Amino acid sequence: MKCQVCRGPAIIDVRRHNANFCQEHFERLCRDQTKKSIDEFSMLEPDDRVLVAVSGGKDSLAVWDILLQLGYEADGFYIGLGIGTYSDESRGYAQRFADERGLTLIIDDLLRDHGFDVPHGSRAAKRAPCSACGLSKRHLFDEAARRGNYDAIVTGHNLDDEAAVLMGNVLHWQADYLGRQLPHLPAANGFPKKVKPLVRLTERDTAAYCLMRGIDYLVDECPMAAGNKHLSYKAALNDIEVDSPGAKHAFFFGFLDRAAHRFAAATSETEEVMITPCERCGAPSSNDVCAFCRLSERATDAVPIELGRTRRRAGARK
Amino acid sequence: MDGPVQVSVLLTRLDLNREAHLVIEDGQLVPGDKTLGKDAVVEVRSVISGGAA
Numbered sequence: 001m002k003c004q005v006c007r008g009p010a011i012i013d014v015r016r017h018n019a020n021f022c023q024e025h026f027e028r029l030c031r032d033q034t035k036k037s038i039d040e041f042s043m044l045e046p047d048d049r050v051l052v053a054v055s056g057g058k059d060s061l062a063v064w065d066i067l068l069q070l071g072y073e074a075d076g077f078y079i080g081l082g083i084g085t086y087s088d089e090s091r092g093y094a095q096r097f098a099d100e101r102g103l104t105l106i107i108d109d110l111l112r113d114h115g116f117d118v119p120h121g122s123r124a125a126k127r128a129p130c131s132a133c134g135l136s137k138r139h140l141f142d143e144a145a146r147r148g149n150y151d152a153i154v155t156g157h158n159l160d161d162e163a164a165v166l167m168g169n170v171l172h173w174q175a176d177y178l179g180r181q182l183p184h185l186p187a188a189n190g191f192p193k194k195v196k197p198l199v200r201l202t203e204r205d206t207a208a209y210c211l212m213r214g215i216d217y218l219v220d221e222c223p224m225a226a227g228n229k230h231l232s233y234k235a236a237l238n239d240i241e242v243d244s245p246g247a248k249h250a251f252f253f254g255f256l257d258r259a260a261h262r263f264a265a266a267t268s269e270t271e272e273v274m275i276t277p278c279e280r281c282g283a284p285s286s287n288d289v290c291a292f293c294r295l296s297e298r299a300t301d302a303v304p305i306e307l308g309r310t311r312r313r314a315g316a317r318k
Numbered sequence: 319m320d321g322p323v324q325v326s327v328l329l330t331r332l333d334l335n336r337e338a339h340l341v342i343e344d345g346q347l348v349p350g351d352k353t354l355g356k357d358a359v360v361e362v363r364s365v366i367s368g369g370a371a
Contacts, residue, residue, distance in 0.1 A: 001351045011347050020349070057367055130368075160366070207340055207365035211347055225368025234366055238337040 012208050015245035023212045030209045033200040034066045041184040043195035048151040050074045053141050054097075054105065056090030058217045059156030061097050062206040063198050065215060067154065068101075074154070077144050079137055080109035082117020086223055093218045106148070108140050114296050118224065121299035129224040132295060139292035143283060145192040157196040160203045163248040164233035166255055179263035182256070189275040190284035202248070203234075321356035328354065329362070338366050 001010040003022040010020035014029070021029055038044050050067065054060045054076040067074045078094045081087050091107070098105035111117045114136075116124070122132035141153050162181070169177045187193040198206065210217050225231065240247045277283065278290035285291070319331065325341045325348050341348045342361040354360060 001349050011349050013350055058365070059367070202337070203365040203367065204337055204340065207363065208347055211340065211342065211345075219363060221364075221366070222368050228368060231366065231368055235335070235338070238335045238366075241337045242335060 014205070016202075016241075016249055018245070027209065027212055030062070030201060030205060031066055031069055034063070034197045035070055037183060037197050037200050038070075038195075041182075041195070043184045043197060044072065044152055046071070048072065049149070050152045050154050051106075051141070051145050051148060051150040052076050052154045053137070053156070054078045054094045055156075056093035056097075056218045057156070058206045058210045058215075058219075059158055059161075059198060059203070061093070061156075061215050061217050062201075062209050062213075063154060063156045064097070064103075065213060066209075067197070068103075075104040075106060075148070075150075077106045077108070077141065079140050080107065080111070081133060081136070082109075082111045083119060083222065083224055086218075086220065089220070090218045093216060097215065106144060108144065110136060110140075114300075116296060116299035121295065124301070125295050125298040127295070128228075130228055130230070132299075133224070135291055135295060139283065139290070141194075142192055143281075146190075150192065152193040152195055155194065155196055156198055156206070158198045158201050158203055158206055159248055159252060160234050160237070161230075162196070162199055163237050163252045164230050166252055167233045167237065168229060175263050178255075178260070179265070182260060190277075199252070200249075321358060322353050324351065324353050326350040328360075332362065334362065339364055 001013065001020045002008065003010045003025050004017075004019035005025040005028075006022060008022045010022055012026050013020045014026075017029075044050065050072055052060060052064045052067065052074050054064060055078070064074060064076055076094065076098055078091060080091060094105060097103070110121070118129055118133045118136070121136075122129040125132060127135075141155075144150075145153050162183075166178075166181060168174075169181060183196045183199045185191075185194045201209075209215075237248050237251070273286045275284045275286060276288075278285040278293055279288050280293040281290060283290050283292070287294075289297075319328070323331070326336065328341065329336050329339060336350065340363045342363055343354070343358060348354070348360065
């Protein structure tokens with residue numbers, strides 16, 4: 001197996017490009033593909049200050065590393081979600097990455113700063129853990145970007161993530177979500193710009209990139225994600241990809257080229273609601289109280305109480 | 319598993335999707351066409367991560 005570029009020994013095949021690469025040229029491919037996404041979707045200006053949402057996993061650390069190599073001023077933002085040892089370990093990976101490179105990592109903690117964590121908060125609010133987690137992260141990312149005057153929030157969503165979300169949205173014909181499933185959401189109504197520069201790279205690419213660059217990341221999966229539909233969509237798409245290399249890319253980028261604009265109307269209908277500051281936290285919201293503050297209220301109201309033995313009153317009916 | 323075996327064949331025998339796994343030996347990525355010796359010790363690493371947030 002020879003490198004497509006230099007004809008030296010290759011260490012990885014990228015079947016959707018029908019090409020093999022050595023380490024040097026695979027790393028360059030990852031940088032080039034990221035830059036191509038940034039340019040194609042007008043994600044970032046060269047002097048943008050960006051805040052990278054960092055989990056300690058491969059995708060967020062890879063995108064942080066690539067942005068720095070591309071010359072962007074990029075700080076990291078980590079949220080402690082309170083998911084047992086998984087959160088403790090993920091924070092360690094994020095912190096070590098930052099420390100070893102002299103980077104700024106801002107840390108929020110859901111329990112410390114907001115009085116609840118994902119496992120208890122999602123139960124109390126009767127939401128799926130991934131739903132409560134996603135809602136909390138989006139709110140806190142936005143808040144951190146506003147607080148720090150960052151020009152954009154960068155997330156490590158990759159091609160597999162986007163293709164799987166697209167599959168879920170198509171299976172259920174979520175028209176408003178389809179209209180918003182774009183790699184670049186411009187700043188609007190007080191919400192900061194959000195971009196996904198890794199949409200041309202697969203999970204296999206980002207894992208291989210981290211391995212080659214010596215980026216130590218948390219390999220373990222979030223214990224609360226086990227069994228979610230997103231994972232089953234990814235598995236289904238990878239089964240298709242094996243028989244039809246490039247299928248994930250064609251699915252997602254074909255949607256962006258030929259279909260996304262058709263759903264813009266559905267999105268604008270849902271976005272016509274008035275956005276006003278949340279009464280509690282001041283964040284932009286379509287309700288008097290934003291979704292995060294409602295979640296926080298329900299989660300922190302549900303203080304566990306100790307149940308003692310019940311005693312039957314004398315004379316009570318059986 | 320009995321060796322020697324090619325990396326791509328190893329994944330097939332383990333019924334693992336090649337798009338979702340990397341094979342690593344001594345911290346280095348091993349290409350799909352490499353033949354692993356019968357005493358080789360490798361890590362087969364899943365690359366799939368979960369949340370849809």
